[in-house]
Amino acid sequence: MTDADPLVEAWSPVQSAVMHGLRDWVVAYTAFNQHLAAWLRLPGSDANALGQIIWAAEADAPLSPAQLSRQIGMTTGATTILLNRLEDAGHVVRSRESADRRRVTLRPAPASREEARRFIALAGAEIAHVLRTTPPDELRAVATFLARMTDAAAGADQRLSAAPGSRTP
CATH class of the missing domain: 1.20.5 (Single alpha-helices involved in coiled-coils or other helix-helix interfaces)
Known part of the structure; x- marks a missing residue:
């Protein structure tokens, strides 16, 4: 790590283009997530959480509620309320798959996973x-x-x- 101030550093045109491109991708991804929310008829925060749960499950690395909380930038209490909504609506299943029965694993419900796949195939x-x-x-x-x-x-x-x-x- 250097002591350079990123706000005054003289960046090359390609370095600036990369940073602008990364920012543009974040903006586009956020818009994509809003379309997913509308597709699933969910608030944006719920769709974001469900998307994270689906991505993790697809990678065979399911999330715990604490991991999800960190990924979506919510407190554990707020994440619990969000997960309750998703579970009550049939989008998420909480299970205890570990030898440590206190550890909760989040999985997308099969119907929600398939609906998200249909969205991804289209969008x-x-x-x-x-x-x-x-x-x-x-x-x-x-x-x-x-x-x-x-x-x-x-x-x-x-x-x-x-x-x-x-x-x-």
Whole structure:
């Protein structure tokens, strides 16, 4: 880590373009999530949480409520209320799959998972096209870069959370 001030640092045009591109992706992803919310007839925060639960399940790495809370930036209490709504509506199933019976695992209900897949199939056509037509070497370079950026952001998050007077989400 350097002591450079990112607000006054002289960034190259390509560095600036990358940062603008990352910001634009976040904005586009947020809009995509709002469309998913409308598709599922859920509030945006509930659709975001359900999307995180589905992504984790698809990666065979189901989330706990505490992990979900950190990912969506809500307190554990607020996340519990949100999960109660999703469970009552039949979107999420809480189970105890670990030897430690206190540990709760979140899984999408099969019908909600399939409805989200239908949405992705319809809404993600352009994204899928870009992924299919981008050369593998370019995809590997982007994946490596994004992993490094994610690690950097996680490091900054840990540093900020540990700072005196910080307020963690």
